[in-house]
Amino acid sequence: MHVIVTGGAGFLGARLIQRLLDEGAPIDGERITRVTSIDLAACPVADDRVESLTGDIADPALIAKALGDDTGAVCHLAAVVSAQAEADFELGMRVNLDATRTLLEACRAHPKRLRFLFASSLAVFGPGLSQPVAEAIGPQPRSSYGAQKAMGELLVNDYSRRGFVDGRVCRLPTIVVRPGKPNRAASSFASSIIREPLAGVEVICPVVGELPLWLSSPRTVVANLVHALLLDGAALGDWRTLNLPGITVTVTQMLDALERVAGPSARQLVRVEPDAAIDAIVASWPGGLEVERPLGLGFQADSDFDAIIHAYLDDERGDELDN
Amino acid sequence: MHVIVTGGAGFLGARLIQRLLDEGAPIDGERITRVTSIDLAACPVADDRVESLTGDIADPALIAKALGDDTGAVCHLAAVVSAQAEADFELGMRVNLDATRTLLEACRAHPKRLRFLFASSLAVFGPGLSQPVAEAIGPQPRSSYGAQKAMGELLVNDYSRRGFVDGRVCRLPTIVVRPGKPNRAASSFASSIIREPLAGVEVICPVVGELPLWLSSPRTVVANLVHALLLDGAALGDWRTLNLPGITVTVTQMLDALERVAGPSARQLVRVEPDAAIDAIVASWPGGLEVERPLGLGFQADSDFDAIIHAYLDDERGDELDN
Missing domain, CATH: 3.90.25.10 (UDP-galactose 4-epimerase, domain 1)
Structure with missing residues (x-):
C-alpha cells in the first residue's frame, strides 16, 4: 500500500514516515510499501521507499501526481503554523483551509475510500473553559490558525460521514521538546x-x-498518529475528531x-x-x-x-x- | 445607511427587510435609508427603498455591485437548506461556504467595518447532547448543511476578531409556522x-x-435578527456566535x-x-x-x-x- 504524507519534510511528517516504514504498519492487512512526501522541501528520510514531491500543497496537479492506484491513505500534516497564520491571513487560509479541501476532493475522486488522517490542534479551543475540557466542548478559536484547523476538522468529518474518505482527526497537544530552531508557532x-x-x-x-500547557513528546505524538491511522474507522464511530492525550x-x-x-x-x-x-x-x-x-x-x-x-x-x- | 440582505426574496429575508424599513432601525445612530436584496428572485417587499439584485450569491461581481459607500451592514441569510445541501453537496458548499467567504472578503475590502449578520442554525449540533445544550458545546454536525454553517460561523468569528467585519452569528431554531409550500429543509x-x-x-x-424540537415563530426570529443587527458589538464580546432563544x-x-x-x-x-x-x-x-x-x-x-x-x-x- 502507498501512503501520502503532506508536510513530509517537517519535523513530525518525517518522523511519521520513518515510523510507518520501520513498522511496516499494515493497514487493513496490507503493508506499507511506499510513501510519497508532499512538501516545499524534500523529505529527509533516507529510504528508497520514499519519494518526495516538492511544491505547493494547495496545487491540485501536485496532489493528482501523488495519488496512485495503490494509494490507501493520506496523512495531512502540512500547515502554516499559528503565529505565521496570524501574521499572514491569506497564506493561512490557502494552506490550512483551501489545501485541505483540495486534498479531500482528490481523495473523494479516488476509486478507493482512502484513510485520511488530519492533524489538528488544541488551538481550536477558546479561553475560559473549565478544565479538563470535555469532549463535547466546541472550538471557539482565538487565532486564525485555530479557526482554519476547526474548519478542516468539519470538512474531514463531513467527507467521512458521506463516505468520501475514512477520516481521523487528531487534535495535537503542544509538542515538546522540538529539536532544531524555533518555528513560527506561538507555542x-x-x-x-x-x-x-x-x-x-x-x-x-x-x-x-x-x-498550564497541554504537552506531548514528539515520539508519543508520532505513535498516536500511527495508531490513529491504523485504527479501524468503526472504533471511532461517526464523529471522527479526537483530542490526543497529553499531560x-x-x-x-x-x-x-x-x-x-x-x-x-x-x-x-x-x-x-x-x-x-x-x-x-x-x-x-x-x-x-x-x-x-x-x-x-x-x-x-x-x-x-x-x-x-x-x-x-x-x-x-x-x-x-x-x- | 444602506443595508444588504442576501436571501432577500426568501421567507425570512423579505420579512427582515420589511421590518428594518418599518422601524427605521438606526444603526450607530444612522437610520436605514435603502436596502439591497441579493437573491435568485426579486424581493417581494413593495417599497421604493428596496432594490433587488438577482443572480448567484457566490458571484463576486454581484456582491461588488451591491456594496456602496453608504453601506453599513450586510445580513447574510441566503442558504441552500438542509435536505437540499444533503442531496447536492457541491451546491451546498458553493452557496453555504464559498459565498459566505466571498461576501466576507468583499466586506473586508470595504473602507468601513461593516456589521455582518450571519444566519446559522441549530443544525450545527450533533446528537447525544445533554439538554438544554450549554453555550460552550460545539458543533458536531451530522449534515452537510450543519457542517457548512459551522464553517461559516468560524469564518465570521475570525473575520470579526481580526476587525475585518463586526460580526453577529445567530443560530436559528426551527421556524414554525412557515406559510406557503414545503421547502427542502429537513425540518x-x-x-x-x-x-x-x-x-x-x-x-x-x-x-x-x-x-422534541427547538422552535421559534417567524416574527420572533425576525425580531431577534433585527436585535442582533442593532446591538452594540461590544455587548457580544469576542465570541460572536449566539444560540437564539426558542421553546x-x-x-x-x-x-x-x-x-x-x-x-x-x-x-x-x-x-x-x-x-x-x-x-x-x-x-x-x-x-x-x-x-x-x-x-x-x-x-x-x-x-x-x-x-x-x-x-x-x-x-x-x-x-x-x-x-
Missing part, C-alpha cells in the same frame, strides 16, 4: 525554554510561569524539571519576559483535556515532564533526521 | 403538520411524536396545540409515517438550548406553541408578502 517557546538551556544557551520565556504542566513545572535534569545553571539561562502577542494566543488554549475516550481506544500519554526531557536527550543522541 | 414538516391541517389538507408527519416542544405537544386551536378534525388530518432520511437529520438536532446569555442581551422567545399557531393565523390574515 515554539515551550520547546525553546528547555532545548536552549540544555545546549547552554540563554532563552527568553514569553509567558508567565503559572500558565498538564505549568511553565514553572517545566523549569523545575529542567533543573532536576540539568541543574540550576540550566534554569538560570531562562529569563521570563511576557510577550502580549504570544500570550494572547497561547493563554487562550486549554491546559488540560478530557481524554478518556482516546485512552480507551489505545492512544497514549507521556508519564511526566522529566520523561519528556529525557526522551528529547535520547532522541537527540540517536536521531539521524536532525543530522 | 419543513414542522410547519406542514400545522399549516396543512389548518387549511383542511391531509399531511404526513415523517418523525415520531416524542421528538422546546415535542411533535405530540404541537399536535395537542393544533387540536386546542383548530379542533380534533384538524389533528385527524395528520398521519405519522416516519421517514428514515428526515429522521436521521432532524433527530440529531438538540431539542433545547441554554439561552441565558442571549436572553440577558435582550433576545426573545415565544411564550408557548399555542401562541405560535395564533401568530401564524394572524400573520396569514394580514401579511401582504404572501399574496
Whole structure:
C-alpha cells in the first residue's frame, strides 16, 4: 500500500514516515510499501521507499501526481503554523483551509475510500473553559490558525460521514521538546525554554510561569498518529475528531524539571519576559483535556515532564533526521 | 445607511427587510435609508427603498455591485437548506461556504467595518447532547448543511476578531409556522403538520411524536435578527456566535396545540409515517438550548406553541408578502 504524507519534510511528517516504514504498519492487512512526501522541501528520510514531491500543497496537479492506484491513505500534516497564520491571513487560509479541501476532493475522486488522517490542534479551543475540557466542548478559536484547523476538522468529518474518505482527526497537544530552531508557532517557546538551556544557551520565556500547557513528546505524538491511522474507522464511530492525550504542566513545572535534569545553571539561562502577542494566543488554549475516550481506544500519554526531557536527550543522541 | 440582505426574496429575508424599513432601525445612530436584496428572485417587499439584485450569491461581481459607500451592514441569510445541501453537496458548499467567504472578503475590502449578520442554525449540533445544550458545546454536525454553517460561523468569528467585519452569528431554531409550500429543509414538516391541517389538507408527519424540537415563530426570529443587527458589538464580546432563544416542544405537544386551536378534525388530518432520511437529520438536532446569555442581551422567545399557531393565523390574515 502507498501512503501520502503532506508536510513530509517537517519535523513530525518525517518522523511519521520513518515510523510507518520501520513498522511496516499494515493497514487493513496490507503493508506499507511506499510513501510519497508532499512538501516545499524534500523529505529527509533516507529510504528508497520514499519519494518526495516538492511544491505547493494547495496545487491540485501536485496532489493528482501523488495519488496512485495503490494509494490507501493520506496523512495531512502540512500547515502554516499559528503565529505565521496570524501574521499572514491569506497564506493561512490557502494552506490550512483551501489545501485541505483540495486534498479531500482528490481523495473523494479516488476509486478507493482512502484513510485520511488530519492533524489538528488544541488551538481550536477558546479561553475560559473549565478544565479538563470535555469532549463535547466546541472550538471557539482565538487565532486564525485555530479557526482554519476547526474548519478542516468539519470538512474531514463531513467527507467521512458521506463516505468520501475514512477520516481521523487528531487534535495535537503542544509538542515538546522540538529539536532544531524555533518555528513560527506561538507555542515554539515551550520547546525553546528547555532545548536552549540544555545546549547552554540563554532563552527568553514569553509567558508567565503559572500558565498550564497541554504537552506531548514528539515520539508519543508520532505513535498516536500511527495508531490513529491504523485504527479501524468503526472504533471511532461517526464523529471522527479526537483530542490526543497529553499531560498538564505549568511553565514553572517545566523549569523545575529542567533543573532536576540539568541543574540550576540550566534554569538560570531562562529569563521570563511576557510577550502580549504570544500570550494572547497561547493563554487562550486549554491546559488540560478530557481524554478518556482516546485512552480507551489505545492512544497514549507521556508519564511526566522529566520523561519528556529525557526522551528529547535520547532522541537527540540517536536521531539521524536532525543530522 | 444602506443595508444588504442576501436571501432577500426568501421567507425570512423579505420579512427582515420589511421590518428594518418599518422601524427605521438606526444603526450607530444612522437610520436605514435603502436596502439591497441579493437573491435568485426579486424581493417581494413593495417599497421604493428596496432594490433587488438577482443572480448567484457566490458571484463576486454581484456582491461588488451591491456594496456602496453608504453601506453599513450586510445580513447574510441566503442558504441552500438542509435536505437540499444533503442531496447536492457541491451546491451546498458553493452557496453555504464559498459565498459566505466571498461576501466576507468583499466586506473586508470595504473602507468601513461593516456589521455582518450571519444566519446559522441549530443544525450545527450533533446528537447525544445533554439538554438544554450549554453555550460552550460545539458543533458536531451530522449534515452537510450543519457542517457548512459551522464553517461559516468560524469564518465570521475570525473575520470579526481580526476587525475585518463586526460580526453577529445567530443560530436559528426551527421556524414554525412557515406559510406557503414545503421547502427542502429537513425540518419543513414542522410547519406542514400545522399549516396543512389548518387549511383542511391531509399531511404526513415523517418523525415520531416524542421528538422534541427547538422552535421559534417567524416574527420572533425576525425580531431577534433585527436585535442582533442593532446591538452594540461590544455587548457580544469576542465570541460572536449566539444560540437564539426558542421553546422546546415535542411533535405530540404541537399536535395537542393544533387540536386546542383548530379542533380534533384538524389533528385527524395528520398521519405519522416516519421517514428514515428526515429522521436521521432532524433527530440529531438538540431539542433545547441554554439561552441565558442571549436572553440577558435582550433576545426573545415565544411564550408557548399555542401562541405560535395564533401568530401564524394572524400573520396569514394580514401579511401582504404572501399574496
